[in-house]
Amino acid sequence: MSNDATVAKIRTVFGAALTEADYHEMTNRQTVTELCDYLKGLKRFHVLLSDIEPSTIHRGYLEQLIKKESFMTYRRLIKFEQLDRGEFFKFYIKKAETLQLISFLHMYEAGMNEEYLASVPGYITEYSKVDLLGLASCHSYDEILSHLKKTEYYRPLKHLKRSDGSEPELAKAERALRVHYYKRVLEAAKKELAESEYKEIAKLVGTDADLINYTNAYRMKKYFALDKEEIENRSLPFSRIGIRKMREVYACEETDDMERLMDKSVYRNDSPEQTIESRNAKARIKAVRHMIELTSSAAAALYAFMMICDIETANLTHIIEGIRYKADLSEIEAQLAI
Amino acid sequence: MATEKMELVNINGALVQLDEAIEALLKSESFHIEEGFSHSAGGYKPLNEKNPYSPILKKFTSLCTGLECEHEKGDRTKCDLTTPEEFEELYKKVYSVYIELENRRNELDKHIAERNEASVQTAHLKGMDTDLSRLFGLEYISIRFGRLPSDNAKKLSYFDRNFFFFEFDQDLTYTYGMYACPKTEKEEIDEIFKTLFFERTRIPDFVKGNASSAHSVLQQEIAQGMKDLELTEDKIKDLSDKYKMQLVDACEKLKYLKGAFTLRRKAGTLKNKFLIKGFIPVKDKQQLQSAFAGKDMDVTFLPPDSDSGCKPPTILKNGLLTRPFKMLVGMYGLPTYGGFDPTAFVALTYSLLFGIMFGDLGQGFLIALLSIPVGKKLSKDMGGIMLRCGICSMIFGTLYGSVFGIEDMLDPVYEEIGIDFLPLRAFESTNFILFTAVGIGIFLIVVSMLINIFTSFKRKDIESAVFGANGICGLVFYGSIVFAVVSTMMLDMEVMSAPFIIFLIVIPALCIFCRVPFAIFAKYRQWKFSEHDEKMTLGGFIVENFFEMFEFVLSYISNTMSFLRVGGFVMSHAGMMLVVMTLMEGMSKVGQPIVFVIGNLFVMAMEGMIVAIQIIRLEFYEIFSRFYLGGGKEYVPITSELLKDDI
Secondary structure (H helix, E strand, O other): OOOHHHHHHHHHHHHOOOOHHHHHHHHOOOOHHHHHHHHHHOHHHHHHHOOOOOOOOOHHHHHHHHHHHHHHHHHHHHHHOOHHHOOHHHHHHHHHHHHHHHHHHHHHHOOOHHHHHHHOOHHHHHHOOOOOOHHHHOOOHHHHHHHOOOOOOHHHHHOOOOOOOOOOOHHHHHHHHHHHHHHHHHHHHHHHOOHHHHHHHHHHHHHHHHHHHHHHHHHHHHHHOOOHHHHHHHOOOOOOOOHHHHHHHHOOOOHHHHHHHHHOOOOOOOOOOOOHHHHHHHHHHHHHHHHHHHOOOHHHHHHHHHHHHHHHHHHHHHHHHHHHOOOOHHHHHHHOOO | OOEOOEEEEEEEEEHHHHHHHHHHHHHHOOOEEEOOOOHHHOOOEEOOOOOOHHHHHHHHHHHHHHOOOOOOOOOHHHOOOOOHHHHHHHHHHHHHHHHHHHHHHHHHHHHHHHHHHHHHHHHHHOOOOOOHHHHHOOOOEEEEEEEEEHHHHOOHHHOOOOOEEEEEEEOOOEEEEEEEEEHHHHHHHHHHHHHOOOEEOOOOOOOOOOHHHHHHHHHHHHHHHHHHHHHHHHHHHHHHHHHHHHHHHHHHHHHHHHHHHHHHHHOEEEOOEEEEEEEEEHHHHHHHHHHOOOOOOEEEEEOOOOOOOOOOEEOEOOOOOOHHHHHHHHHHOOOOOOOOOOHHHHHHHHHHHHHHHOOOHHHHHHHHHHHHHHHHHHOHHHHHHHHHHHHHHHHHHHHHOOEOOEOOOOHHHHHHHOOOOOOOOOOOOHHHHHHHHHHHHHHHHHHHHHHHHHHHHHOOOHHHHHHOOOOHHHHHHHHHHHHHHHHHHOOOOOOOOHHHHHHHHHHHHHHHHOHHHHHHHHHHOOOOOOOOOOOOOHHHHHHHHHHHHHHHHHHHHHHHHHOHHHHHHHHHHHHHHHHHHHHHHOOOOOHHHHHHHHHHHHHHHHHHHHHHHHHHHHHHHHHHHHHOOOOOEEOOOHHHHOOOOOO
16 A cells, blocks of 8 residues: 655655754753753744743753654654554554663663653553553562563563573563564564565664664673674674674674774764764664655655654754763764764 | 866975965965875875864854854954964853853743742642641641653552652643652652652742732742843843954854864875875966965976876856856756866757747746846846846747737737738747747757767767767767658658668668677777676677667657657747736726736746746756766865865
8 A cells, every 4th residue: 555645744754854053053052941942943842842941841851852752753654644553653662662671671670660660751651552660560570571471572581581580681681672673573564565665674674783783792892802602692683784794793803893894884984083873873864864765665764764763862862961961062063963 | 168277286295384285275265175195195194183173163152152143244354363272261251251140040040930830830729728838837748849741640650659649730741739748758759759850849938828829929029030030131131242243253263263274184194294185277376376485385286187086176167148057057967177068058058948938028028137136136147047048038029929928019010120920929830830849859959969979079989979879870860860751751852762771770770789899899909799798798789789779769759859848838838828818808907907917927937937947857858968978076165165064
């Protein structure tokens, strides 16, 4: 079924995305109040921030509202042609669930269940089938499994349970959840979308996975000096440029060599002075922007667009934190993924 | 129809003189800088330095935004500061006063906002008659009033803690209410609510009595806060008035210095030497020499093609009449340096085609008139194009006898001077107009082929010049077919004899078919099917060229027929104006002028734009595709490099 209207709408919304000039203006602001005032003036955030008093808003709440705007934009886009009936188009809710579960596992390990409760974005609980708030009352891995028993997340986490009853390794649980998410996205795409659309989604998933894998591999190499097998065991089994090529990256002795190899791929970096996170966000933008501009598939356009929204949110969070902690704003501007 | 002559310039000197060299280049203005560390620069490496002017410029921009003078125009020559430290000193001097006032303003903003919030809160409590001081005076219970995001309000029931929350009210974003908890657990519960972004509303301690009296006290405090805020804003304005020109001048100077410093990254360095490479228009060579006169640096001028690592940039050189049309050529892509500049050809064909397709003396005059404000306010090139098109439209409008759609207005003039074949009425000469349109098309295609033959010979491309579909063979093939069709179908002449077919159609077609092996033979005296693909077989060659040949023949036909639109628009214009006239006749005396004006404006706007776009299409697809090779590099003078955002 053709969803040209949604594609056109996505392109229109994409056209109103934050520009370099917007970011430049934002990094000229000295307080969170001034920044909030500026955001209120932008069409995209105007409605969401209309009831907000810039001088009293908490930095964390502003960040949460910015994330909410991305989520509500996603809701508006899938409602436009009732795309929310298809399983594939629930991908952003599933992504939010996955990230919340990962966040919970981290906080649970640190014994911060109450902090987790405060951190759950309230708007997600309305659309999620998982009782994300109820998770806060779980105090053992068994309780977590029993809480998630009737959800799709039970199976990937159940396999990690150790025979001696000890808690599973957090990194493995995180990987299992991420793998499950991407698998579900690809399965739904294969089942519900045309072959060409599936290929485009696979390309986007591969891009996402490649850059997550590269970031993790870079850190593991730089800070923990892990070998290629250990890195590969912790990486996601999806790739756009090919698992073999990624293995070559993991096998490098130095991070500079990893960077050189990545530069030879589609993820070429034009700003060597950027941090690994900004560099990858920039590479991600470059890879998906093209997709939004050229694809005729609503599924691919939406998936790509939500990737861009997530990067915008990260950029804004970066600016807010920079302003709050009086960082060098020219440095922050240079690190933004635009 | 040529491009501006350039020379390659190499500047060598000691690294300590690099800033001096850049300063001199900026003075010369027209220097186009290239990277001095390209592969042909023999071991030269780029400088990898942090720009010391970036952080301070950011600070100044931020301060200007705060003092609301960021849109003022500055003059860098009025600023005497040069080092980042000097700029930092000025910044600190102004910033220390500003930040004090800004903090005061923020405090007052917060003070007013808090009281506004409290006022909203007490408005929500107005029904509560209990003395607020009694609530706050409870011995074992702490009470907090405020609001929290509604998204977070639903999380409260999940906390297994000793507190309860009373909800008073809700709007789209917030839930208003109060919570109560034991005083012994106050800190922990406050912390939980803080993480849920609970915004506490402080009811001032001196507020006694019920919610209504608290509300009126808050209103008084808000009024006082507003007065103080006004005073603080006046002080900020005074500060801005005192320093704004100094700040914006400094900003301009910093932008210049930051840009100049970044140009250092274009230089190549080797030990203590630097190398700057670039191009200069020959006419400005003298200016560059004088900028470097007396400096201990080597400035070498070389032919533009002497460095394989640097491609010379292109500056289109055009006369006054044709200059505005370089905008259209630029849209397609610049010609390579020394290549054929088609601007004059475009200027001539575009103006003539516009005149033919949109011929109206009155409307053409209006377009020419409109070109003045467009040229001044929007784009000089656009204004220039409109002026030339307007004049052509007037000329052809005179030939058609059409003035604002009135087709018989010029009849007496032609009768008076005794010209009986004019005016040329669109609906009375349909065949003539359509055949002429196709004739124009054939003529333009032939001219395009001739240009291609000329330019291909110039760059020694035998395949394109002789054997190509737009080369000599293509011209003979296309010309013969056109001649045969016209002679047979219109002039009743039998020209399709065997020698005609063999020598003027079949042999040229075969040459086009075998253009690659023929060109390779002419160049290398060797028979090969492909220059790059060693594995090309005879079968592959035939299949590939069969389809290409098919496409060539199809493009000859479609390109020629495409020019029918020229005739089509002549009639379309006349037809649309006929509709306007018919509508006008059906109106009353009052309505007629209104319909006449609106109709003319509508036709001018709509058809004018469509015709303009259609001609661009004809130029790009039917004409340019036959001879034009883009791929030229844009000429960017060093002063424009300074304005780039990324530097």
